[in-house]
Amino acid sequence: MDSDEQVEVSTLEAYADTIVPGEKxxxxxxxxxxxxxxxxxxxxxxxxxxxxxxxxxTVGLPYxxxxxxxxxxxxxxxxxxxxxxxLPPFVALSFADRTALVRSLTAPGHPEKDGWVSLALxxxxxxxxxxxxxxxxxxxxxxxxxxxxxxxAPDEDGLWRFPKFSYRRELARVHxxxxxxxxxx
Amino acid sequence: MTAYDKTDVVIVGSGFGxxxxxxxxxxxxxxVTVLERGPWLETKEFEHDYLLGSSYTRAFDFVVGDGMSVLxxxxxxxxxxVYFAAxxxxxxxxxxxxxxxxxxxxxxxxxxxxxEPWYDRxxxxxxxxxxxxxxxxxxxxLWAAFCNHSGRTANPAPVAVDNDRCVNCNFMMAGCRFxxxxxxxxxxxxAALAHGAKIRPLHEVQRIERIDDGxxxxxxxxxxxxDYRLQSGSGTIDAKVVIIAxxxxxxxxxxxxxxxxxGTMPHAVGRYFSGNGERLNTAxxxxxxxxxxxxxxxxxxxxxxxxxxGKGPTVANxxxxxxxxxxxxxxxxxxxxxPPGLGTILAQVPDGDxxxxxxxxxxxxxxxxxxxxxxxxxxxDDNEGVFGAPPPTGNAYRxxxxxxxxxxxxxxxxxxxxxxxxxxxxxxxxILEKDxxxxxxxxxxxxxxxxxxxxxASCRIGDDPATSAxxxxxxxxxxxxxxxxxxxxxxxxxxxxxxxxxxxxxxxSVPGIVRALQARGVDVTYGAxxxxxxxxxxxxxxxxxxxAGS
Numbered sequence: 001m002d003s004d005e006q007v008e009v010s011t012l013e014a015y016a017d018t019i020v021p022g023e024k025x026x027x028x029x030x031x032x033x034x035x036x037x038x039x040x041x042x043x044x045x046x047x048x049x050x051x052x053x054x055x056x057x058t059v060g061l062p063y064x065x066x067x068x069x070x071x072x073x074x075x076x077x078x079x080x081x082x083x084x085x086x087l088p089p090f091v092a093l094s095f096a097d098r099t100a101l102v103r104s105l106t107a108p109g110h111p112e113k114d115g116w117v118s119l120a121l122x123x124x125x126x127x128x129x130x131x132x133x134x135x136x137x138x139x140x141x142x143x144x145x146x147x148x149x150x151x152x153a154p155d156e157d158g159l160w161r162f163p164k165f166s167y168r169r170e171l172a173r174v175h176x177x178x179x180x181x182x183x184x185x
Numbered sequence: 186m187t188a189y190d191k192t193d194v195v196i197v198g199s200g201f202g203x204x205x206x207x208x209x210x211x212x213x214x215x216x217v218t219v220l221e222r223g224p225w226l227e228t229k230e231f232e233h234d235y236l237l238g239s240s241y242t243r244a245f246d247f248v249v250g251d252g253m254s255v256l257x258x259x260x261x262x263x264x265x266x267v268y269f270a271a272x273x274x275x276x277x278x279x280x281x282x283x284x285x286x287x288x289x290x291x292x293x294x295x296x297x298x299x300x301e302p303w304y305d306r307x308x309x310x311x312x313x314x315x316x317x318x319x320x321x322x323x324x325x326x327l328w329a330a331f332c333n334h335s336g337r338t339a340n341p342a343p344v345a346v347d348n349d350r351c352v353n354c355n356f357m358m359a360g361c362r363f364x365x366x367x368x369x370x371x372x373x374x375x376a377a378l379a380h381g382a383k384i385r386p387l388h389e390v391q392r393i394e395r396i397d398d399g400x401x402x403x404x405x406x407x408x409x410x411x412d413y414r415l416q417s418g419s420g421t422i423d424a425k426v427v428i429i430a431x432x433x434x435x436x437x438x439x440x441x442x443x444x445x446x447x448g449t450m451p452h453a454v455g456r457y458f459s460g461n462g463e464r465l466n467t468a469x470x471x472x473x474x475x476x477x478x479x480x481x482x483x484x485x486x487x488x489x490x491x492x493x494x495g496k497g498p499t500v501a502n503x504x505x506x507x508x509x510x511x512x513x514x515x516x517x518x519x520x521x522x523x524p525p526g527l528g529t530i531l532a533q534v535p536d537g538d539x540x541x542x543x544x545x546x547x548x549x550x551x552x553x554x555x556x557x558x559x560x561x562x563x564x565x566d567d568n569e570g571v572f573g574a575p576p577p578t579g580n581a582y583r584x585x586x587x588x589x590x591x592x593x594x595x596x597x598x599x600x601x602x603x604x605x606x607x608x609x610x611x612x613x614x615x616i617l618e619k620d621x622x623x624x625x626x627x628x629x630x631x632x633x634x635x636x637x638x639x640x641x642a643s644c645r646i647g648d649d650p651a652t653s654a655x656x657x658x659x660x661x662x663x664x665x666x667x668x669x670x671x672x673x674x675x676x677x678x679x680x681x682x683x684x685x686x687x688x689x690x691x692x693x694s695v696p697g698i699v700r701a702l703q704a705r706g707v708d709v710t711y712g713a714x715x716x717x718x719x720x721x722x723x724x725x726x727x728x729x730x731x732x733a734g735s
Contacts, residue, residue, distance in 0.1 A: 036545045056583070128530075136233070149551055166318075172500075175504065179274070181315065182316065
C-alpha cells in the first residue's frame with residue numbers, strides 16, 4: 001500500500017473521476033477508471049480546487065478519503081466484490097461500483113450526505129467553472145472543462161462582450177392580456 | 186473592539202427592502218444607518234471570473250437547508266447586485282391567493298390595483314423598461330420560437346437594464362461591470378448617501394433588544410472581508426425604529442435570536458417560507474432540428490449555441506397566468522441563463538440512466554453546454570418552509586470562506602406544490618420536445634433540495650395574527666417600532682420574478698414608517714422624488730391616504 005498521502009490523493013481522484021469521468025492518464029492509472037474519453041474532473045484540477053482553502057473542505061479531506069475507503073470496504077463486503085489489496089479500497093472498485101456507492105452516499109437521508117455532496121460539488125466545479133483559476137487564464141491555458149463546454153475567450157481586457165446577441169425578429173405573439181408596463185394583467 | 190452608536194433608524198440589509206426606506210427616510214430628514222453583512226463592491230470590482238474569491242463568490246450567499254437551498258445576495262445593494270433584473274408586476278390573481286391557510290393570505294387592503302402606484306414609483310426610480318424583440322437574447326428568442334411553434338404566446342420581460350450599456354456578457358450575476366443593470370448601487374443607494382445615510386458593510390446583525398426608553402439596541406459583529414467565517418469585534422447601535430431587511434433567509438433568524446430579549450415572536454416568524462415555487466429545467470437543443478423546423482439561425486450561420494450570450498431572462502411564457510385556473514395550476518415559464526458552478530451540477534440528463542446528475546452521461550451533456558436552454562418555472566407553492574433553531578451567528582453555519590453554508594431551513598413540499606411543479610414540468614416537456622427540437626429534464630431536488638433564487642414569506646404581512654408576522658403596514662406584531670420590509674414580508678409565491686413586488690411593498694411601507702418615527706419625536710417627512718429627481722411617481726402616491734407628513 002502507498003503512503004497515507006498517496007492513498008488520500010488517489011482516493012479523492014477516484015471520487016472526482018466518478019463525478020466527472022475521464023480517460024486514464026497512463027496505462028496503469030488506477031484512480032481514473034477510464035470510463036469516458038477526454039479529460040474529466042481530475043485533469044481539470046479537482047485536487048487543486050479541493051486543496052484551495054476557500055472551499056472550506058480542505059481540512060476535512062483526509063477524513064473524507066479515509067471514510068470513503070471505509071464505506072468502500074463495507075460496500076465490497078455487502079456486494080461480494082473482491083478488492084485488490086494493493087489499492088485503496090475505493091480505488092479498487094470498478095467505475096460502476098464507485099458510482100453506486102457515491103449514489104448511496106449522496107442520496108436524501110444519508111447521514112453523511114452533506115459532506116459527500118460538498119465534495120461532489122467542488123469536483124464538478126473544477127470541470128465546469130475551474131473555480132481554482134481566473135477564468136480568462138484557465139481558458140488561455142486550455143482548461144479542458146471550459147474548452148469542452150465551449151467557452152470562448154474574452155476580449156483583451158478579460159471581459160466578455162457579445163455585440164451580436166439577438167435574432168432580432170418577432171418570434172411569437174405576445175400574451176393578449178399584457179399591460180402597458182409589459183407585465184401580465 | 187466594541188463600537189457603540191445611536192441613530193434614528195437602523196436598517197438591517199441593503200437590498201430592495203433596505204435601500205428604498207433608507208433613501209426616503211434620509212431624504213425626509215431622519216438619521217439613517219444601514220448595516221450590511223456583505224462587502225461594499227465598486228463597479229470596477231465586478232469581475233468576469235469564476236475564481237473562488239472573485240465578485241462571483243463575494244457577493245452571494247448559497248445556503249443549503251433540509252429540502253431547500255437558497256441563493257441570495259450578500260453585499261451592499263443585496264439581491265439587486267446579483268439578480269437578473271427581470272421586473273414584471275405580479276398578476277392580479279396572486280393577491281387573491283389562499284395558499285395553505287384556506288383564506289386570502291394577502292391583507293385585504295392589498296391588491297394589484299392598490300399596489301400599482303407603488304410599482305410605478307419603482308419603475309420610475311430604477312428605471313424599469315419594456316423590451317422589444319431586438320433586445321431579446323438568442324436564448325430568449327429561441328424560447329419564444331418554441332412557444333410559438335407549440336401554439337403559445339411569449340413575452341419579452343420588462344427589465345431594469347440600460348440596453349445601451351449592456352454588452353450581453355451574461356455575467357450580471359457577479360455584479361454588472363458596465364453599470365447597465367440598474368441595481369440599487371445606481372439609484373436609491375447613492376441618493377440615500379447624498380442625504381446623509383450611513384452604510385456600514387461587513388456588519389452582520391445578530392440580535393436586537395429593547396432598551397429602557399422604548400428604543401432598540403441592535404447588536405452586530407464585524408465580518409472579515411475575505412473569510413466570512415471569521416468575525417472580529419462587535420458593537421451595538423441604538424435606534425428609535427429598526428427596519429429588518431436581511432432577506433427571507435436571514436430576517437426571521439435575527440428575530441428568532443432576539444426572542445430572549447424582545448419577548449415572544451409572532452407564530453409566523455420563521456414559518457410559511459416560500460421558494461416562489463421555483464424549479465429549473467435544462468433542455469439540450471437539437472441545433473439541426475431547430476434550423477429545419479423553426480428556421481432560426483444567427484448572423485454567423487450558427488443556429489443557437491448561445492447559452493452564454495445574453496442578459497438573464499428575456500422572454501417568458503405567461504399563458505398559464507390565468508386567474509380562472511385553480512390554485513397550484515398557475516405558473517410562468519421563463520427563459521433564464523444560469524451560470525456554471527453551483528447550478529450546473531443540478532442539471533440532469535434527459536431520459537438518461539441513473540445517476541443523472543453526475544457521471545458519464547452528465548459529462549456528455551456538459552459538452553453541449555452552449556446548446557443548453559434553461560427554463561425557469563415559477564409556480565404556486567404551499568409556504569411549507571420552517572426555520573429551525575438559529576445557528577450561533579448569521580443564518581448559516583458557514584462552510585466555505587464565502588458563499589456556501591448550511592442553514593436551519595426545512596422544506597418538505599406538499600402534494601399541492603408537487604402538483605404545480607409536475608404540471609409545469611410537463612408543459613416544458615411538451616413545448617421543448619415537440620418535433621424532436623430538444624430533450625429536457627428538471628433539475629434534481631435530491632442533491633441540495635429544492636432550489637430558490639427568490640426566497641419569500643418567512644415573516645409575512647397579513648390581516649390574521651395567527652398566520653402573519655407583520656401587520657399590513659409591515660410592523661412586527663407585538664413589537665412596535667420594528668418593521669420588516671424585504672422579501673420575507675411577501676405573503677406567498679408570486680408566479681413571476683418577485684423583485685418588482687418586493688420593491689413596491691418597500692415603497693408602500695415607507696409612509697407608515699415615517700409616521701412611526703414622527704410618533705417617537707423624530708423630525709421626518711415623506712415625499713421625496715425618485716432618486717433621479719423625477720416626480721411622476723410621487724404625484725401618484727401623494728393622492729393615497731397612506732401618505733404621512735407634509
